[in-house]
Amino acid sequence: MRVTKVLLLALCAGAIVYGQLPDAPGRDTVKRVCGACHPAEVVLAKGMTREQWGSIVSNMISRGAKGTDAEFAQIIDYLSTNLPPKAPAATAGAAKRPRRPSNLIDEAGAADKQIVDEEAAARGSAIYKAQCVSCHGEQARGTAKDGTDLVRSLIVLEDRNGSKLGPFLAKGHPMQSGAASSSLTQAQIEDLSNYLKQEVDNTLRTGPYNKVLNVLTGDPKAGEAFFNGAGHCNQCHSPTGDLAHIASRYDPPTLQLKTVFPQTVAFGRHSMGAGRKPVTVTVTTASGEKAEGELIEMDDFNVSLRDKDGQYRSFARGPGVTVEKHDPYEAHEKLLDQYTDKEIHDVVAYLETLK
Amino acid sequence: MKRIFVLAACLGACGVLLAQNVEWPTYNGDYSGRRFSQLTQINKDNVKSLSLSWVYRVNGGADPSAAVIKATPLVKDGVMYFTAPDHAWAIDARTGHEIWKYQWSSKGGIHLGNRGAGIYENWLYFETPDCHLISLNRKDGSFRWSQSICNLDQMYYSSVAPIIIKNHVIVGVSGDDLDIPGYLEARDPETGDLQWKWMSVPKPGEPGSETWPSEDAMEHGGGMTWVPCTYDPEMNMLFVGTGNPQPVIIGKGREGHNLFTESIVALNADSGKLVWWFQPSPHDTHDWDAVQTPVLIDGEINGQPKKLVAQASRNGWFFVLDRKTGKDYVSTEYVKTNWAKGVDAKGQPIPNPAKEPKEDGALVSPNQGGAANWPPPSFSPQTGLFYVNATRAFSIYYVYDTSEKAEGWGGNDQGGWGESMLQAIDYQTGKIRWSHKWEGDSVRGGVLSTAGGLVFAGDPENNFIALDAKTGDPLWHANLGKGVSNGPMTYELNGTQYVVVAAGDSIYAFVVNR
Known part of the structure; x- marks a missing residue:
């Protein structure tokens, strides 16, 4: 309905009119973060599940969307609450078809x-x-x-x-x-x-058939061997500890994405940010003062963090100032250059056994 | 050009001459695509005092389709012209004062971005998302004529800046939705009538047709002309990059190299006839348009003077070719990639079939966004370095459509992690002379280099930065609150050099105050 309304408006005005984003918590964040690259209002043409919105937002992050974990979580909450999938038409013919998540690439x-x-x-x-x-x-x-x-x-x-x-x-x-x-x-x-x-x-590329078909093509035994061997996964993870029942928490495509890109893909049934570990920094100033905390923002010139007391602090970078960055996902980043597609599919097949 | 050299030569000595104006009359500043300015008033020694002269904010976000300026502004006769989808502006290049604003009533199309305008005599030209080429009067922005240049129902749209060469308005088309052929057209600057049309895909029997399985596949084969071409007046040749083949992700049904998609082609400027071609991504299945500006370099290879054309392609590879023949001198990665098995006899990368999209996913680098995208790079003849804002990213490419005849996209990439850097590439060898790593994971925004020994670029954290062109050391920066969204440019007006950049819905002009 929303799409129809937008297009009708467009027809009447003779110009592209996007309509207004629903007034709800998170709207300003959507406008600011999404609007940095494209009109935020293009999302109005879509209607999707939380998982689908999560996948879209994840893709946008990999394409350079800038925001904090909390902001992305808020964006996904906003989108999935205010732009849920459109109800399928109540006819026998339509009911058999996959649900239509959205109306193509919005404006094509x-x-x-x-x-x-x-x-x-x-x-x-x-x-x-x-x-x-x-x-x-x-x-x-x-x-x-x-x-x-x-x-x-x-x-x-x-x-x-x-x-x-x-x-x-x-x-x-x-x-x-x-x-x-x-x-x-x-x-x-x-x-x-x-x-x-x-x-x-x-x-079209946002049609209902555009989804991952099957990622469970690997060998669980080989995956387990990689997990405990060449992949060194067991140095941080345990099938009975943090990964216990992981396969009941995520569908296989999400599991595969989370395995390969845990730092940017934290979606699925849990909202973004849940369980995601922050990057931390230790800043030592010229006078020897040390500050530690969660990295907020860093560029060539400045660095900011939130320390364990919740205090925001920022520092100019320059001579005498050292910044040590601790990325909990460093091992995953190294693996990107190392593992084969078969090893990825094997590990996912193994993780899928952890129901 | 001569006048500019004189200007540079007598810098500091003949103050009166300095009051000449140096303009930026076309998308890349000149036809070479170098985005190198001879201006030296802003230089390595004084860039620390670069400060804001004026800001022009287009609309405060009231009109979402104009909220991000991706156009490189033109400056001519003291007036700055720039565009956003359906919009064109003229502002005073000295003050940012609005002279006029034009808005087109759209009939649709994807309003993703507009790269800018072209100028011919008293007229301004730009393309609209609903497939129109518009001509306006530069004086007051009044409408002169419009011509349809593509079919909206086939889901074409327009985003590229027209380039004016002699009496040709060169226009390109966009659209990656439903299996349509790309093309480039020359239009009459007086009437907008078609002069010639070059198709990115051949007809049966024509050269290149042997790289397609069928006439049907060719007719729907893609190859959009997303980015303005460059031009060598002496050879009278255009250098054009073409986009990905279609269907976009699925290679089944279009077996072969898929010429002339994903290619750098040289065309005769008066006839549109193909002179030579080189294909950076044969049989692409990753949406890696080879449209990045083909930059013209007059340089040397192995001590021999050569006329060259260079591209830092979206697929992560850097190419240097002979401008006259297309012969390859350099083919090398400018960021590490994982999709090619080496190069063929022509110097073109050989795609590894294992890294084509798969039903269960293939981990590929670069990701769909690419190692570089539409934002323009720069080449400085002063340093011999080619500068490109680059991203090294991974994603997983999937096939979604396993039916007999997949169309449209048939798959996509998901997830991702990346890192970004400004690469300074030695054009003679392709070696990275210096690499300035950014903290953020992906970077957009173009690059400008100047005879003042500077490179201007945006970083992923919304900074606009001047770096030492020789070493890559950052010398000056300003955080603009939004990321650099266009290609920075520069001009001189009554003795003052301006450096101009867009970030989001605002244009910023910087000067060294004296």
């Missing part, structure tokens, strides 16, 4: 693009299966034997509720049943149009 295409009516698409799907699928294929992407790829078809892409499809079919086009294509009613053509637009949306 024209502002007046057709917003898929899920119920019409379900009816259109039935017509498609009866009249079109044998040539144009299960996903409307064409088949090797014959049949145009309809997802990439200009007629389909430029169509609005049958505006191009209708005249095309009225001219006569072979159908599976042998019936004349000109016999399709306007309502049927609109249903077909909605179905085809849905297949276009499904093909």
